[in-house]
Amino acid sequence: MTQDITVTLTVNGRTVTRAAGAHLSLLRWLRDVADVTDPKYGCGEGVCGACTVLVDGEPVSSCIVLAAQVDAAEVTTVAGLAGADGVLDGLQQAFLEHGAAQCGFCTPGMLMAATELVSRGVRLDRDTIRGELHGNLCRCTGYQAIVDAIASVAGGERG
Amino acid sequence: MFVKPFRYERASSVTEACALLREYDGEAKVIAGGQSLLPMINLGLVDPSAVVDISRIAGLDGVAERNGSLDVGALTRHRALEGDALVARHQPLLAEAVRSVGNTRVRNRGTLGGSLAHGDPAAELPLAMTVLEAEYEVSNGNATRTIAAGEFPLTYFTTQLAEDELLTGVRVPKLPAGWGWGFHEVSRRPGDFAVVAAAAVVRCRGGAIEDARVGLAGVSERPVRLTSVEAALAGVPVSQIEDVVGEVDAIEPITDTMASAGYRRRLARVLARRVLADACQRSEGAD
Amino acid sequence: MSADEIRTSKAEELRVVNRPLARHDAAEKIAGTTRYAADLALGGMLHARLVRSQVPSARLVRRDVSRALEVPGVVAVLVGEDVPHNEVWVDVPGQTTEVVALKASMQVLATERVRFHGEPIALVVTETEDSLAAACEAVDVEYDLLPGVFEPEDGLREGAPAVHDQGNLLAEWNIDRGDVDAAFARADVVVEGEYATQFVDHAYLEPEAGVAWMDDDGVLNIRVATQVVEHYRDVARILGVPDSKVRVIAPYVGGGFGGKEDMTVEPYLALAVAHTRRPVRMTWTRNESLLARAKRHRTKMRYRTAASRDGTILGQDVEITSDAGAYAYLSALVLLYSSVHACGPYRVDNVRVRSKTVYTNNPPTSAFRGFGGMQVVLGYESQMDELARELGLDPAEVRKRNSLRRGDVLPVGQPIETEVLLAETIDAVIERAGDKPVPRGPRRAVGRAIASNMQSYGRLVWLNDSAAAWVGFQLDGSLTVRCGVPDIGGGQASSLAQIASEILGVDMDDISVHFGDSALTPLAGTTTATRQLLMSGNAVYEAATMLRNQILGAVAAERDQPVGSFEMAPGEIAGVDQNVPLKQALMICRRRNVPIEALGTFYGPKGREVGRELHAERIFPDFTFGTHLVDLEIDLDTGQVRLLRYVASHDVGRAINPMIVEGQIAGGAVQGIGQALLEEVVMQEGVNMTGGFFQYLIPTAADVPDIESVIVESGEGLGPFGARGVGEPPIGPPAAAVAAAICDAVGARPTTLPITPERVPDCIDRGRSREGGTAA
Numbered sequence A: 001m002t003q004d005i006t007v008t009l010t011v012n013g014r015t016v017t018r019a020a021g022a023h024l025s026l027l028r029w030l031r032d033v034a035d036v037t038d039p040k041y042g043c044g045e046g047v048c049g050a051c052t053v054l055v056d057g058e059p060v061s062s063c064i065v066l067a068a069q070v071d072a073a074e075v076t077t078v079a080g081l082a083g084a085d086g087v088l089d090g091l092q093q094a095f096l097e098h099g100a101a102q103c104g105f106c107t108p109g110m111l112m113a114a115t116e117l118v119s120r121g122v123r124l125d126r127d128t129i130r131g132e133l134h135g136n137l138c139r140c141t142g143y144q145a146i147v148d149a150i151a152s153v154a155g156g157e158r159g
Numbered sequence B: 001m002f003v004k005p006f007r008y009e010r011a012s013s014v015t016e017a018c019a020l021l022r023e024y025d026g027e028a029k030v031i032a033g034g035q036s037l038l039p040m041i042n043l044g045l046v047d048p049s050a051v052v053d054i055s056r057i058a059g060l061d062g063v064a065e066r067n068g069s070l071d072v073g074a075l076t077r078h079r080a081l082e083g084d085a086l087v088a089r090h091q092p093l094l095a096e097a098v099r100s101v102g103n104t105r106v107r108n109r110g111t112l113g114g115s116l117a118h119g120d121p122a123a124e125l126p127l128a129m130t131v132l133e134a135e136y137e138v139s140n141g142n143a144t145r146t147i148a149a150g151e152f153p154l155t156y157f158t159t160q161l162a163e164d165e166l167l168t169g170v171r172v173p174k175l176p177a178g179w180g181w182g183f184h185e186v187s188r189r190p191g192d193f194a195v196v197a198a199a200a201v202v203r204c205r206g207g208a209i210e211d212a213r214v215g216l217a218g219v220s221e222r223p224v225r226l227t228s229v230e231a232a233l234a235g236v237p238v239s240q241i242e243d244v245v246g247e248v249d250a251i252e253p254i255t256d257t258m259a260s261a262g263y264r265r266r267l268a269r270v271l272a273r274r275v276l277a278d279a280c281q282r283s284e285g286a287d
Numbered sequence C: 001m002s003a004d005e006i007r008t009s010k011a012e013e014l015r016v017v018n019r020p021l022a023r024h025d026a027a028e029k030i031a032g033t034t035r036y037a038a039d040l041a042l043g044g045m046l047h048a049r050l051v052r053s054q055v056p057s058a059r060l061v062r063r064d065v066s067r068a069l070e071v072p073g074v075v076a077v078l079v080g081e082d083v084p085h086n087e088v089w090v091d092v093p094g095q096t097t098e099v100v101a102l103k104a105s106m107q108v109l110a111t112e113r114v115r116f117h118g119e120p121i122a123l124v125v126t127e128t129e130d131s132l133a134a135a136c137e138a139v140d141v142e143y144d145l146l147p148g149v150f151e152p153e154d155g156l157r158e159g160a161p162a163v164h165d166q167g168n169l170l171a172e173w174n175i176d177r178g179d180v181d182a183a184f185a186r187a188d189v190v191v192e193g194e195y196a197t198q199f200v201d202h203a204y205l206e207p208e209a210g211v212a213w214m215d216d217d218g219v220l221n222i223r224v225a226t227q228v229v230e231h232y233r234d235v236a237r238i239l240g241v242p243d244s245k246v247r248v249i250a251p252y253v254g255g256g257f258g259g260k261e262d263m264t265v266e267p268y269l270a271l272a273v274a275h276t277r278r279p280v281r282m283t284w285t286r287n288e289s290l291l292a293r294a295k296r297h298r299t300k301m302r303y304r305t306a307a308s309r310d311g312t313i314l315g316q317d318v319e320i321t322s323d324a325g326a327y328a329y330l331s332a333l334v335l336l337y338s339s340v341h342a343c344g345p346y347r348v349d350n351v352r353v354r355s356k357t358v359y360t361n362n363p364p365t366s367a368f369r370g371f372g373g374m375q376v377v378l379g380y381e382s383q384m385d386e387l388a389r390e391l392g393l394d395p396a397e398v399r400k401r402n403s404l405r406r407g408d409v410l411p412v413g414q415p416i417e418t419e420v421l422l423a424e425t426i427d428a429v430i431e432r433a434g435d436k437p438v439p440r441g442p443r444r445a446v447g448r449a450i451a452s453n454m455q456s457y458g459r460l461v462w463l464n465d466s467a468a469a470w471v472g473f474q475l476d477g478s479l480t481v482r483c484g485v486p487d488i489g490g491g492q493a494s495s496l497a498q499i500a501s502e503i504l505g506v507d508m509d510d511i512s513v514h515f516g517d518s519a520l521t522p523l524a525g526t527t528t529a530t531r532q533l534l535m536s537g538n539a540v541y542e543a544a545t546m547l548r549n550q551i552l553g554a555v556a557a558e559r560d561q562p563v564g565s566f567e568m569a570p571g572e573i574a575g576v577d578q579n580v581p582l583k584q585a586l587m588i589c590r591r592r593n594v595p596i597e598a599l600g601t602f603y604g605p606k607g608r609e610v611g612r613e614l615h616a617e618r619i620f621p622d623f624t625f626g627t628h629l630v631d632l633e634i635d636l637d638t639g640q641v642r643l644l645r646y647v648a649s650h651d652v653g654r655a656i657n658p659m660i661v662e663g664q665i666a667g668g669a670v671q672g673i674g675q676a677l678l679e680e681v682v683m684q685e686g687v688n689m690t691g692g693f694f695q696y697l698i699p700t701a702a703d704v705p706d707i708e709s710v711i712v713e714s715g716e717g718l719g720p721f722g723a724r725g726v727g728e729p730p731i732g733p734p735a736a737a738v739a740a741a742i743c744d745a746v747g748a749r750p751t752t753l754p755i756t757p758e759r760v761p762d763c764i765d766r767g768r769s770r771e772g773g774t775a776a
């Protein structure tokens, strides 16, 4: 009784149309149907944030959104941040320089959350960054280097 | 993550959505933002044969001012509520409560109606609505009815909604002039479900309480108004709130992995006092 | 960003090592192109999932798979009888048979008896992931419930239900040094306390996952998130095939912390592939990971400490009981670590340690960052503070007074051979922290405390640890490193590149590290026990040094000059009067039959195996010492604790890459803070109540302050360039520091972890009555 449903998404600028299970989360649709594997499965509960992608510019937990629900949307994953030439964007570069990726498993989601945060265009102090990021878990870095990296782009350097 | 396949139906009107729900005869679940439903599906706690997506039904979102109230569409997202100018001006308690919901991603997708219909006894918005004495508009596609916020939740994750009904909108009275409000919650981590949340609106004059409404979430099978405390507070000097709000009875907290019943009782008392104190201060300030 | 602060003694001229370089694996991770275990999909790939026990203790009356086989898309459903050798052996070293059989076993798929909630019973293999849920549900399992053991103490009682036939006591260790009773008899002061730690989950962000397939030549390949590629041998044993027919590949792993040290998905993938001859993927859900993968040991500790008036410790008497869960795994060794580390970084001449680990029907417990050396920090550090309090002395002074020094002998009998800079780390955090903050409002209290620890690095010496690495130049002058080390996120591979770069003068960008492949990279052992920098680091150091000597020798011979007149420099061989471009030097080697590659093997320090009565001249290679300081504020009404400031300092010997070291310190500290305040795998009569990330609470960015690190470099470690291991040590002090700071704030000490807000009011009340008592 699997129902296939055709969904078209613009993923990192590329239009992808696929018929697949209507029950598929956006995360599974991206990973298993469209072979976009950079968003990660960490919990499926909307808690960890490893699956964070931008849907029409807004961060969502792709594990708890159905692909069918966001048909026709524009989806950006971390693989869409770098330029066509593969050059990392400013935030990615900051993550690199500050050592904000250890195992790197939270990184795809963390960077998307941070991208939206920084895109708000306001100066962010470290406490604000911490408060805004509480939905993205990292088990390796203690958040230190992540906050450092975001602060270096969006304001408040470490005192 | 390995869910049993289900069908997806997109409704373009309330009538269609309710017809679909009837067609599936209790086997379908309504989905809007999906922020409560999909985690439960992924965890295998529910496995519907279909979901009926109401998120694209026109006209069910946004905040409008009508007489002494705000009409809030059921599909209004938390993020929109959080930033809404009318809400900020006329019902700041609601704005504060919604800020405590989940994380950024949950607030982006999650809807007011979804949160209220989910019936989580620890959730912030049903508590706020109970204390603010809001009314819910409910439809089965043919007829509508109005239900008082305080009567809408029945028990854990169960509300008065019939299987073929949708919550379509909420009427929230504006905070009248001279009233103050308070909202506090304790959660284990920011964004987690509240262990206990408290909300109050109060009118004070000359350092004494004239009228008070106070409620708690996370301490019973549904949000509760502390009616006996409210009655006892009338005429009480603000400085004596602590004495009036002693041991909070009329609650039946449970022990779970977040907290014990005993700790919830402690928080009930502490947070009730805090929201009342804040509300009094704001009320006096508003005079 | 460089580390906050580095305090170095014995500085060395270094070009690449000791610099905060971006890790060579970081760019791909940040670009999102790294392919983790679950990211691989192969043509014709099947999917697998386990049917797990719903109950903690039962006899299996029926396992009927017939309905499951009828579910559309199901390819196979396997039960224990389908497993060629349905047994995983674990060595329980050093124990006599009166305690327990020397080997303990667990079935790959349970056939007759289940012992914990989540234990695997059947393996379902399907064409698509969509059939997995229905197929698992259709496997009919009937249980005959048996009484269970849920508390170690209960398990030791006469007539307790037997978790295993041979009895519930899995292992015990004793340490006896000096005359404890005499020490207590002559003490000016005796303090005592009981402390309890909880079950903790590793909660790495990447759940257990892997993909396996059969090669054309009949080799089973398993690409899996693991800390140990050497499990290929265990898989071969289960399948009943030669070791050479199984290959395990570890791609970059999304966090390990000990949780991917034991096998997870490997045997099941192997069975599914062996049975279907098709590629198979298995990903555990977060729920499965939380239910079934081994946890950190819940531990109860009883400490008594005797001291003289000036704070000198005279003796210590320690009892430790840990919950081994349903199967042995590494519980005996974890308990051994607890026992050896029981007195912490202090000189104690009269010691009695009695430790036991007991089977229960709780989830199995095994390796977790700190490996038993971590739980006891709460015990010995709480005792140090109680001692200071009792004697009216400064806690920092009491620690410094008793600090181990080079030449001191540990209770187990091992002398400390390297310089101990514990006192420097204490001074460092206190200086850095400055003044204690004041409460931000009424009904709030602030507290400050420090906690120190020691943690071994490198494996137990009788395990004959070794690691090999191959380093070879390409003809264009770029460099290839091959080393079997799994990289679990700690920069293991990158550090190897940095070491090779230092010695051979090759740019980091021109080095490729191939790692974690049991067939194609020289075996380097497990990424556990904070051993990789020591072992693989030294192996690469050795291989690179050999290679350098080969090249310098060839060039010197060619130019007819003494070897000492040349050295490796970036892109060239620098000579006294003439430089030789690297490419030319490599051609010289080729012409002269000098290899431009080298295989280095490093052997760890050796020692003999211990018995149940622990005594050894050497038990671990060496130790890392450190101190953390925390400032916190307590809401006196709700009991909520907010950390205001956190400073951590460790003597890391030499920071190969200060950025990596700082990352390990911050990450370990926050994981420790999680154990202090938030985390607990909650078991109710053997049923796991924390099966999701909604319930299992790890710290978010908003729960912790900045972790300021002060790196102390003694240059005294056994690793390359004098480095000590730093992977595990930082998780030790946080819980003890937080507990002590709460005591500082309210006057009484929390002794049970996690210190949830509801445990704090009790401390406040006890603190008040203690004050009242003193006043009266």
Ligand code: FES
Binding pocket: A040, A041, A042, A043, A044, A045, A046, A047, A048, A049, A050, A051, A052, A061, A062, A063, A064
């Ligand atoms: S996988 Fe989506 S939030 Fe964890």
Ligand code: FES
Binding pocket: A100, A101, A102, A103, A104, A105, A106, A107, A137, A138, A139, A140, A141, C205, C254, C255, C489
């Ligand atoms: S870097 Fe490993 S989870 Fe964040």
